[in-house]
Amino acid sequence: MLSRLFRRSPVDTTMRIEPAGQMLKVNAKATLLQAALDQGVAFPHHCRAGGCGKCKCRLLSGKVREMTDKSYVLSAEELRRNFILACQSVPLTDVSVEVELAAGHGPRHALVHTSGEITAIEHLTDDIVHVQARLKDAAQYSAGQYAEICVPGVIVNGVRETRSYSFASAPGADPDHHRVSFFIRRVPGGAFTDWLFTEAKVGTVLEGHGPYGDFWLRDGLAPLLFIAGGSGLAPVLAVLEQALLDGVSRDVTLFFGARTQRDLYALDRIESLKARWKGAFAFEPVLSALDTDAGWTGRRGFIAEHLGAVLGERLAAHQAYLCGPPPMIDSCIRMLRDAGVGDEAIFFDKFLDRSHVLEA
Numbered sequence: 001m002l003s004r005l006f007r008r009s010p011v012d013t014t015m016r017i018e019p020a021g022q023m024l025k026v027n028a029k030a031t032l033l034q035a036a037l038d039q040g041v042a043f044p045h046h047c048r049a050g051g052c053g054k055c056k057c058r059l060l061s062g063k064v065r066e067m068t069d070k071s072y073v074l075s076a077e078e079l080r081r082n083f084i085l086a087c088q089s090v091p092l093t094d095v096s097v098e099v100e101l102a103a104g105h106g107p108r109h110a111l112v113h114t115s116g117e118i119t120a121i122e123h124l125t126d127d128i129v130h131v132q133a134r135l136k137d138a139a140q141y142s143a144g145q146y147a148e149i150c151v152p153g154v155i156v157n158g159v160r161e162t163r164s165y166s167f168a169s170a171p172g173a174d175p176d177h178h179r180v181s182f183f184i185r186r187v188p189g190g191a192f193t194d195w196l197f198t199e200a201k202v203g204t205v206l207e208g209h210g211p212y213g214d215f216w217l218r219d220g221l222a223p224l225l226f227i228a229g230g231s232g233l234a235p236v237l238a239v240l241e242q243a244l245l246d247g248v249s250r251d252v253t254l255f256f257g258a259r260t261q262r263d264l265y266a267l268d269r270i271e272s273l274k275a276r277w278k279g280a281f282a283f284e285p286v287l288s289a290l291d292t293d294a295g296w297t298g299r300r301g302f303i304a305e306h307l308g309a310v311l312g313e314r315l316a317a318h319q320a321y322l323c324g325p326p327p328m329i330d331s332c333i334r335m336l337r338d339a340g341v342g343d344e345a346i347f348f349d350k351f352l353d354r355s356h357v358l359e360a
Ligand code: FES
Pocket: 044, 045, 046, 047, 048, 049, 050, 051, 052, 053, 054, 055, 056, 085, 086, 087, 088
């Protein structure tokens, strides 16, 4: 049975979204972003943890309680103009906000809260596992989106604690929408991943809800540049495998950043994609923590250092998708902008903002 994450309470407030003129109810415990997503509104967002600034909106009237300091994310001008982060703001009164909704920019799927039984756990590296599950209820999502998985037994202020993980599976590979998978990196001391790596097994039931995020493939003819680090390969593989199913043939360059050869994984899936892709497909692994005598003849260092060398002047023409640790994303975005790639052609998902930091 599907159920909404948040239920109405006697202390609901309302949020009016301008210029769309939409009026929404907001549960007293819900953030503005959660309320919008819960009601199917395409409110822009990425990390949901106060780190990316994607959910910023202007508070036109009313009062909110802000859960984190937004001054690190918003500019002085935005602060002066009363911008807030919707993912970190719980309304204290009826509010009205101004934001450009993402409607029309991508697919919308109903938010579902369901459970799933683990069907396989495969160790990909020393600290990343591939968790496959079969959901009790069918769930529609777009390749590149993520789910919130409940931490077993952890409830804070009456709300289940969750961790965010991108689907590593292409939804089109399972027409009945019950089979999903995730790449999950162990965070030492993290409540969820410590439990997952020591206690979870095939047959264990997890609960969660989703889908969230807007890291899906955009239309266009531009060649595609994917940049993945660590477990950030999950949504990138999902997007590429779904694109293959959809007949996309745009040229692809995929950079995969890891520390050593032992941290590279899913190479068979990448090779399979490359073999079946209709356009050109270049794969560039980059290792950052190798000994000089490690026997690696490929690229060393950080991905940002190699973008120009691999793509040269062609870099500016790309549509770019980045997923992984924030420092990798930030350095690559700087390089992309310097090379002339416009912000409208750059899409990113800062993985650690919502899983690692929340987990720690
Ligand atoms: S800061 Fe709110 S979604 Fe990232």
